[in-house]
Amino acid sequence: MSDSLKINLTILPEEGLHLTFSEDDAWFKECFSGGEPPDFTLTGVDVDCLVSRSGDTIYIRGRLAGRIRQACDRCLEQADVAIGGDFVYTLVPEKAETAEERELTAEELETSYYRGDFIDLAPLICEEIVLQVPMKILCSEQCKGLCPNCGVNLNTGSCNCRREMTDERLAALKNFRVKN
Ligand SMILES: [Zn+2]
Ligand SMILES: [Zn+2]
Structure with missing residues (x-):
């Protein structure tokens, strides 16, 4: 060809x-x-x-x-x-x-x-x-890419990293409110 x-x-x-x-x-x-x-x-x-x-x-x-x-x-x-x-x-x-x-x-x-x-x-x-x-x-x-923390493919699987991060942010927010 x-x-x-x-x-x-x-x-x-x-x-x-x-x-x-x-x-x-x-x-x-x-x-x-x-x-x-x-x-x-x-x-x-x-x-x-x-x-x-x-x-x-x-x-x-x-x-x-x-x-x-x-x-x-x-x-x-x-x-x-x-x-x-x-x-x-x-x-x-x-x-x-x-x-x-x-x-x-x-x-x-x-x-x-x-x-x-x-x-x-x-x-x-x-x-x-x-x-x-x-x-x-x-x-x-x-x-959705890979989890930057544990590397799991977020299209086919899931991990707890994101949830933990969210929980930490929520906790920080609660503390902030309490202080006010
Ligand atoms: Zn992809
Ligand atoms: Zn992860």
Whole structure:
């Protein structure tokens, strides 16, 4: 599958190339084989995109919808989260000087580069998946999390810590009233 995401620009049709594909976690992790992979599992992703060109500039417009699995930030149980959204990439041929170390202008930072006659969509899609993952992962908005005192998962169990804390506060309040 991954080879079919390499676009041969020399045979790109005038009207653009419409691509739909589905990928899984093994494909996703391959994108990061040279570095540190993200700590979530990609349960699956569906991508729909159009690759078109205007002169040397290549446009990739599309949308993705997927699901990821990661530990909930509050209770640490595995949480399934839907991700998705639209994306746009603009790619221009890499000039010799842009490859060198120098300050990039704001416009250049929003532009990606390609070299030769091929564009590999895989790294772009993988980057987009990472960008679409929310900062905070919750198994549910109502997740009660772990008890900060004894560590019990308050979604599935209970403990006496909270009650004791409340009793202490009540006791303090009673003393306060008595003193008045
Ligand atoms: Zn949770
Ligand atoms: Zn507790």
